[in-house]
Amino acid sequence: MIDPKFLKPYSPQEAEPRVYKLWEDSGYFNPDNLPGKREKPYTIMMPPPNVTGILHMGHALMLTLEDILIRYKRMRGFKTLWLPGTDHAAIATQSRVEKDIYKAENKNRHDLGREEFLKRVEKFAKESHDTIASQIRIMGASCDWSREAFTLDEKRNLAVRAMFKKMYEDGLIYRGHRIVNWDPKGQTTISDDEIVYEERKGILHTFKYSKDFPISIATTRPETKLGDVGVAVHPDDERYTKYIGKTFEVKDFAGVNLSIKIVGDKEVDPKFGTGAVGLTPAHSHTDWDIAVRHNLPKDKIVINEYGKMTENAGTQFVGKKIAEARELVVDWLKEQGLLEKEEEISQNIATAERTGGIVEPLPKLQWFIDVNKPIVEREGKTLKEIMHRAVANKEIKILPEHFEKTYFHWIENLRDWCISRQIWYGHRIPVWYKDTQIFVGLEAPTETGWEQDPDTLDTWFSSGLWTFSTLGWPEKTQDMSLYHPTDVLETGYEILFFWVARMILMSGYALGQIPFHTIYLHGTVRDAKGRKMSKSLGNGIDPIDVAKKFGTDAGRMALIIGNTPGTDTKISEDKIRGYKNFANKIWNITRFIIENTPDTEYSPDFTEWCESDKKLVTERDNLIAESTKDVEEYRLYMAAEKLYHYSWHSFADIIIEDSKTVFKSGNEKDVMSRKQFLLQTLRLTLITLHPFMPFVTEEIWQTIPTLKSKGLLMIEQWPYSKI
């Protein structure tokens, strides 16, 4: 008797939660519980979503791609581990919570104090985590919850401390006083990669320090000139060579005394401005470098951490904001008749990715990772070389391939990585100070008087360890030896440098291993018009709403079809609706077949095909073989589309339609052959579509008595496993 469910349209809302529970309760998400021998492991570490809120379409795409790969490999008999987790996302989470608290209570983090503030952040992170974990389930992700990790939990903290200690002892981590990127809004340093450049209009002022100063200079930041210590010109610039080496005393530059030494440096572009650069080493990266080369004073700081002028800027400027000071200096130059020219130019302003604050270069004592130091344990290779080599010698393959060039280009320009942050939420730096002594270790020294460094680590330091901190490193666990290196790292191309490169660095350094064999980079999910989804535009599609309205399967298909690696993809409700109809189509295919084969036993070894069906078998098997190859070669979009097209436009539209005639004909051999073909193809359709549309296929499998008796579709064997 046909199950009455089939008399109504397929209801993903009803089926999906029930089916997920069935899977989760089976224990098969955990590779230890999978049936059969399964000697070969297949591992994916889930890129941990930030605990700053809820999942968006990008997460849905990531989860879909990874789930397809994992489900496919599980059906191919691999010991599949997909390890889920979340990321504490230090700055992002801290600033989010700060904002909330300020809105609700008009307090900042200092009003609450470190301990109380951290409690609040942890509470927020916990809630956010719970939301995310439930949303990952809604997406149908077949990941091993028993191994779930958090970048800031105890085990990961141990890994972080162990790594810091190891790198410190190898001389790769050092403390240095140098110019860093300071975010006045977030009150912390940030790395070069956390800077976003924004093009803005600025005014280039050309002026002289004093009437009798021989060289005019140009600047967009007149207020910093209060801290100038020199002027740099190109060594071959004939206009200025006669001044190189001389020092000029400027008695009164807007109220301060300046001692300006003229130096020749080839970094100076003689064609820009006047061809002479006023040097402010404390507030400019390039000026700092020039000052180092020519031994000029570097610590004349005129702007502090809050973006205000310091005492060095003179009594009339101290305490004033940058913008105000800038106007005052310009006014003064005008009054003195020193301003020669003002022109509008466009310039790139460095802003902090997370807070949007304008980045102020400042000299500070910070912790760095040396990317150019030869490592004894690694045959004298540097971290840069470790990162470069893994991709260059094809140990790691990037998809799409052209991102390799981007990757190499980034490595070439890489400078030492500043890893200390002046924020509270994150891994505390495992360094203790007592007078002039420094102690670096896993635990605090037992004697009294030691104080721990107040700073925390860049969040990407802990994410860099993700492929192995999740497996228990630094302990020598069974998981470590079985699952590392992992197989695929699937993530968005925008975090290739932030994260992917750092994992290659950390794994290569600490283990002498690559972290993964293949990098699959997906693009950004955009709206129907190609715009980025954002809160302010209100054009976002919430994957959870999609699940409610159309079903997760439909959302997954819409995300995957037409989506090639590295390319942005557009999605709309219309597209999703199409795949909702497809789920219903499979539902009705099933209904037709069971209604028309009530007395037919499915026999797996059936060979008595009539002539016309022989062709159908070949066609179908070729299609499955092609799709299998597509999945193996990461053309998931292609496999999904082929299977979709076959099910609907061959199997349903042609073959099933034709069956109506065959059944009427009454030719017994033909009828039997066709019935067997329909049953067999239904079974194969469900199996091959399962990685893409896991819910509807499993629901059907569980509803048909003969298929259900074989257990879960999730662990059914993929056909033609020789491919």
Add this chain to the structure above:
RNA sequence: GCGCCUUUAGCUCAGCUGGUUAGAGCGUGCGAUUCACAUUCGCAAGGUCGUAGGUUCGAUUCCUACAAGGCGCACCA
């Protein structure tokens, strides 16, 4: 400034290593539909494959230049 990507039907995109009438989905038009389908099915229209050269027996596919759009990195005094 250095580099990467994209440019194929009205829209969104496929087209793997060059080879018969260039494909899909959506949309459009016409027709059918109490017979698995909160619909579905059939048929049809629609493309000088960004522009200009080149390699080749043959190029949407390879090379060069150019144009438009997008992106990354660096500089930014």
